[in-house]
Structure formats: structure tokens, C-alpha cells
Amino acid sequence: KSPLPTRDAAIDLGVSGPIAGFLVAIPVTAIGLKLSIVVPPSMVPQTEGGVYFGTNLLFELLTRAVLGIPEDYVIFLHPIAMAGWVGLLVTFLNLIPVAQLDGGHVLRAFISERAHRIVTYVTAFVLIGMSYLWSGWFIWGLLVLLIGSAGNPGALDEVSPISKKRITLAILAAIIFILTATPRPIWTT
Known part of the structure; x- marks a missing residue:
């Protein structure tokens, strides 16, 4: 609850949880994929009401590395794979990178409070616009608007330079963000 003393501390706060979660999610996903059932499309019953999980670059890479199957096969995810996906x-x-989310703390270490507020509001409206892909983005956009109104004051010391180690951690967080980006997380038929 206390203010962050430096921009390095803001980056540490912002990357610690996502990196830890990422490092746990990778083996959980790989184990779950190994336990999943893979069938050719001809063996899938043509029924209505299925639940489909969206994908991201990392999940695709893990699927190819662990299962090594042709793209047209259907994967019935094991519950452990679902947990890794989540x-x-x-x-x-x-x-x-908005408001008080961990990505917001990292971005705020690099930009001013005013610029961060603009990024937060633009992102909120982009998320609302993305609700045509997944209706949940509408809710996320509203949440970002709500928590974004509180702003992100940043570190007490915004003058000292950011260390190279923290810049590397911020780049790693950006790479993780890109690898895990899931534009359409879940849908049903």
C-alpha cells in the first residue's frame, strides 16, 4: 500500500507476478497437452453446444512441440491443459499495460502519469471495440475505465534512470504479453 520508491521498484512489482505465473503455466500446459486426447476431425460428433478455447502463440508452440500433430486434428483438452491455458x-x-494492472506498473515506470492515463483510456475503448471477438472484452473495457479513473501515480523518484536489468525485465514482460495474447479467449457453438 505504500508508494513505490523508484521506477525500478515499479518494474519489479509489475513483472514478478506475471513471470512467476508464466513459469508455472508452461509446464502445467505441457503436461496437460500430453494428457489430452487428439482425434481426426472425422471422429468428432457433429453436435451443437461445444466450448472452444482460443489460442495464443505460446499455446500453439507448446501444442506443436508436445503433440506434433497436423493442424486439422481436434484436441480434447485434459483438465490440466485447461488449467495451464487459464x-x-x-x-x-x-x-x-493499463491502470493498476501489473503491465500498467511496468509501462508507468517509462512514461508520465498523463501519458499513462491516455494509454489506459485508449486501451479501454479498444477493448470495448474488441467485444465483437469476445463479449468479455466489453466488461474488461469497462473495468479498465473504472480502475483507470484512479490513475497510477508511479514512483516517488521519477528522475533516477531505470537500470538495464529492469529494462531487460520489462522487455521480457512485453514478450510474454505478446506470446500469451489471446484475442478471442472462449466461445461456444
């Missing part, structure tokens, strides 16, 4: 999704959502 872990990757939560990591992505937490790294959205």
Missing part, C-alpha cells in the same frame, strides 16, 4: 490467459490479462 494460467496463460490470466498472465496476458494482467500484463495489459
